[in-house]
Amino acid sequence: MSVEDRILAGDRLALARLLTQIENEQPEGFEALSKLFLHTGRAHLLGITGPPGTGKSTLVNRLALALRSRTKEMVAIVAVDPSSPFTGGAILGDRIRMRDLSGDPGVFIRSMASRGALGGLARTTSAVVEALDAGGFGWILIETVGAGQAEVEIARTAHTTLVIEAPGLGDDVQAIKAGILEAADLLVVNKADLPGADKTVCALEASLELASGPHQASGHPGQLGQPDQGWQPPVLQTAALLGEGVDEVIDAILRHRAYLETTGGRTGRDRERLRAEVLALLGDGLLERFLGARKDVDLGLELEQVFARQVSPRQAVQSLLSRDR
Numbered sequence: 001m002s003v004e005d006r007i008l009a010g011d012r013l014a015l016a017r018l019l020t021q022i023e024n025e026q027p028e029g030f031e032a033l034s035k036l037f038l039h040t041g042r043a044h045l046l047g048i049t050g051p052p053g054t055g056k057s058t059l060v061n062r063l064a065l066a067l068r069s070r071t072k073e074m075v076a077i078v079a080v081d082p083s084s085p086f087t088g089g090a091i092l093g094d095r096i097r098m099r100d101l102s103g104d105p106g107v108f109i110r111s112m113a114s115r116g117a118l119g120g121l122a123r124t125t126s127a128v129v130e131a132l133d134a135g136g137f138g139w140i141l142i143e144t145v146g147a148g149q150a151e152v153e154i155a156r157t158a159h160t161t162l163v164i165e166a167p168g169l170g171d172d173v174q175a176i177k178a179g180i181l182e183a184a185d186l187l188v189v190n191k192a193d194l195p196g197a198d199k200t201v202c203a204l205e206a207s208l209e210l211a212s213g214p215h216q217a218s219g220h221p222g223q224l225g226q227p228d229q230g231w232q233p234p235v236l237q238t239a240a241l242l243g244e245g246v247d248e249v250i251d252a253i254l255r256h257r258a259y260l261e262t263t264g265g266r267t268g269r270d271r272e273r274l275r276a277e278v279l280a281l282l283g284d285g286l287l288e289r290f291l292g293a294r295k296d297v298d299l300g301l302e303l304e305q306v307f308a309r310q311v312s313p314r315q316a317v318q319s320l321l322s323r324d325r
Contacts, residue, residue: 036134047158049144054166059240073138155183167196192237
């Protein structure tokens with residue numbers, strides 16, 4: 001039996017090995033994924049992002065338990081951890097926080113190191129998600145690194161994006177100016193049992209009003225950044241450690257999934273995600289091909305001129321490109 005057939009039959013060991021091959025960018029892994037791609041497009045992708053310290057992993061744990069109980073569908077979790085800029089390693093501590101899920105055969109947890117990738121996700125996150133989708137998981141929860149305000153790449157990956165905030169993380173005005181809120185389909189104030197939660201809720205609600213009414217983010221039927229006249233992201237409160245407010249978040253997630261299905265937004269998001277993936281892979285492939293066709297001496301000479309401040313980086317690139325004409 002082929003690797004693809006084993007994965008389609010629910011073989012978790014074969015799936016885990018494929019994910020390792022994908023993360024290591026091995027050709028056999030991508031070859032198997034290409035054969036599995038026909039079986040993707042069924043899972044609902046749920047992105048969870050927000051600043052560090054907001055309790056994302058704890059809430060993901062609760063959401064996975066609730067989704068399993070409410071929908072009876074299999075749930076996969078992709079938790080992206082930051083890599084060390086010195087060693088390239090990552091702690092991958094999300095598995096420790098999610099021990100409550102370890103006894104459920106319907107839950108699969110995969111930790112990934114960001115390996116220096118920007119935007120809160122790893123370079124191969126999309127490919128890993130596609131493999132899990134083909135593996136029959138109805139829900140795939142993607143927890144980002146939590147890099148901060150500019151971490152909006154998840155909006156191009158997920159069907160539904162949760163942005164998590166928490167009280168006591170700094171100036172409440174920060175929530176209003178944070179670009180990360182533009183990625184939100186749902187806003188969740190976690191640790192709502194702490195002082196200042198109501199103030200944080202008010203700041204988030206004010207930020208939505210400043211967005212001129214209709215939501216200007218990823219909850220749209222079309223491309224990222226277009227206005228969506230039909231979906232206003234709710235601001236919800238949870239205390240994940242206590243299990244409070246989780247059912248309300250699940251209700252909102254299910255409402256958003258239904259909204260996307262009835263408006264065609266799911267198709268729009270899938271098209272945008274796949275377009276972004278194709279362009280990213282195309283860029284990587286063209287760069288590799290270009291560098292492979294250039295003599296090292298050409299690149300080295302241009303870099304030395306940049307180091308000596310004789311030409312700008314842009315001029316160096318234009319010079320290299322002009323040699324192909």
